[in-house]
Amino acid sequence: MRDRTIKDFLEELAARVPAPGGGAAAALHAAQGAALVGMVARYSTGEKYAKHQETVERIIAESDELRAAALRLAEDDAAAFTAVADAYKLPRATDEEKAARSAAIAVSLIxxxxxxxxxxxxxxxxxxxxxELLPVGNPNVISDVAAASEAARAAATTARVNVEINLSGIRDEQARAELGAAAGAVDDIAALAGHVTEAVRKQIAK
Structure with missing residues (x-):
């Protein structure tokens, strides 16, 4: 997926195929958010920002890692969704086949x-x-801090729906608790993203 053009990816996303879908789109939202953070941080280097050099360098390094991880998750999501589709296609003519199919579906949903x-x-x-970058970043590109937050918020809220649709079919209690906790964190993430965006807008309006 990381080697496709944007045009090719969007055409595949729009096609009548199981994957990529919303999960991969969510991961790419996150990747874009991380990239924007990295861009603002890179514009916040040099003598003028020497006081915050350590913080900025750490943010650059972590945002680059997050961007790469998000791309991997986009690919992982597409592969995982394909596994679910394949599990539902398994034969179910006999009791043994039905049991094997049910087990495969359960594993694939997790x-x-x-x-x-x-x-x-x-x-x-x-x-x-x-x-963290907002108060120390280059004010000339401060709008991109908000853009990063909004991309991350879209990633989190979109990913939550994809967790929940799989959660509805999962019976394993440990897996349900793990995935439910992830989905439950989204409101706080969205709220923080909103605070960042509002802070940026107030700064722009001055």
Whole structure:
């Protein structure tokens, strides 16, 4: 997925195929948010920002790692969703086949819930970095801090829906608790993203 053009990816996203879908789109939202954080941080280097050099360099390094991780999650999500589709296609003519199919579906649903859950956690880190960068970043590109937060918020809220749709079919209590906790964190992530955006807008309006 990371080697496709944007045009090719969007055409595949629009096609009548199981994957990529909303989960991959959520991961790419997160990747864009991380990239924007990295861009603002890179514009916040040099003598003028020497006081915050350590913070900025750390944000650059982490945002780059998050961007790469988000791309991997986009690919993981597409693969996991394909596994769910394949499990539902398994034969069910006999009791043995029905049992094997049910087991495969159960495993694949847990697998499909994990990439979007990881996207939620990653999106939270992007928002936290954006909030940290806001008071020390280059004011000439401060609007991109808000853009990063909004991209991360979209990643988290989109990923939550993808967790929840898989959660509805999962019976394993440990997996349900793990994925449910990830989905439950989204409101706080969205609220923090909103605070960052509002702070940016107030700064722009001065």
């Amino acid at each position: 697998g499909a819930g994990r990439p979007p859950a990881a996207v939620i956690a990653l999106a939270e880190r992007v928002v936290v970095l954006a909030a």
